[in-house]
Amino acid sequence: MAPRTLILHRLTAHFAGRIRQNQRLLSSHFYSSTALEEAPSSSSSSSSPNLDGVYMTDTCVQKMKQLQASEAQEKLLRLSVETGGCSGFQYVFDLVDDKTNPDDRVFEKEGVKLVVDNISYDFLKGATVDYVEELIRSAFQVTENPSAVQGCSCKSSFMVKL
Amino acid sequence: MMMASQFLAAAAERIAPAARRQAVILTDAAASRVRQLLEQRQRSYLKLGVKSRGCNGLSYTLNYADDKGRFDELIEDKGVKILIDPKALMHVIGTKMDFVDDKLRSEFVFINPNSKGQCGCGESFMTTSSSGATKQSAG
Numbered sequence: 001m002a003p004r005t006l007i008l009h010r011l012t013a014h015f016a017g018r019i020r021q022n023q024r025l026l027s028s029h030f031y032s033s034t035a036l037e038e039a040p041s042s043s044s045s046s047s048s049p050n051l052d053g054v055y056m057t058d059t060c061v062q063k064m065k066q067l068q069a070s071e072a073q074e075k076l077l078r079l080s081v082e083t084g085g086c087s088g089f090q091y092v093f094d095l096v097d098d099k100t101n102p103d104d105r106v107f108e109k110e111g112v113k114l115v116v117d118n119i120s121y122d123f124l125k126g127a128t129v130d131y132v133e134e135l136i137r138s139a140f141q142v143t144e145n146p147s148a149v150q151g152c153s154c155k156s157s158f159m160v161k162l
Numbered sequence: 163m164m165m166a167s168q169f170l171a172a173a174a175e176r177i178a179p180a181a182r183r184q185a186v187i188l189t190d191a192a193a194s195r196v197r198q199l200l201e202q203r204q205r206s207y208l209k210l211g212v213k214s215r216g217c218n219g220l221s222y223t224l225n226y227a228d229d230k231g232r233f234d235e236l237i238e239d240k241g242v243k244i245l246i247d248p249k250a251l252m253h254v255i256g257t258k259m260d261f262v263d264d265k266l267r268s269e270f271v272f273i274n275p276n277s278k279g280q281c282g283c284g285e286s287f288m289t290t291s292s293s294g295a296t297k298q299s300a301g
Contacts, residue, residue: 138267139268140267
């Protein structure tokens, strides 16, 4: 009889420990995911240490300030990801008056605002927007995107890392 | 019989230079942009080429040039001079070069009848002759 109860004790202790460990994991995941959800409100300042923002280069900011100078109303640069292009997804830039959806994220640098909708944001975490000037074209481009596999060389279309 | 061949020969003579002149045409917007760039930088020509790159075979290149290479094709349209790299010529015949300028971008756009499929930005394109070229360069 004795050995069986000993085994039983050890088993229950083992399982109790596992249950406690799982609870700890679940609660920490819960806390970390809420921290991520809260992040957008704090990431709107460029000095935030959050690495999942969408960034603008100085050239990009300068170009936006130039565009703003000839506009009566405040303009925001909207970046969205749409399906298409030769590599699956493509970037689309637009000049808008205000964010359209309540869950749009706004990133700001030196007064210049970049708006990204919630769905596109998943493909743009940590990306950098630049304004590139060449002989053949001058345009806004996403020059770095950790979520993307190197897709199109012109950088308007990309493939997502799985 | 002889009249027909004479007629064809005469027609070919008249069409051939026109066909060569039409290799690439420019819109007014493209021509005035080219003129502006050449005057600003005091260069003689813009040279159009292609390179094997991009997601869909080829992409266009544009550079300043001061001298016409021996085998470069000279295009004169609307008062501006464009050189076409000989390697690019067969890929760009019939292309219309345009220039679009809006708040977000200003770029040269190429409307190429030979192009089969384009990248979203329009930069990369494929022609029947290019798919062979890319295979060769990859091999």
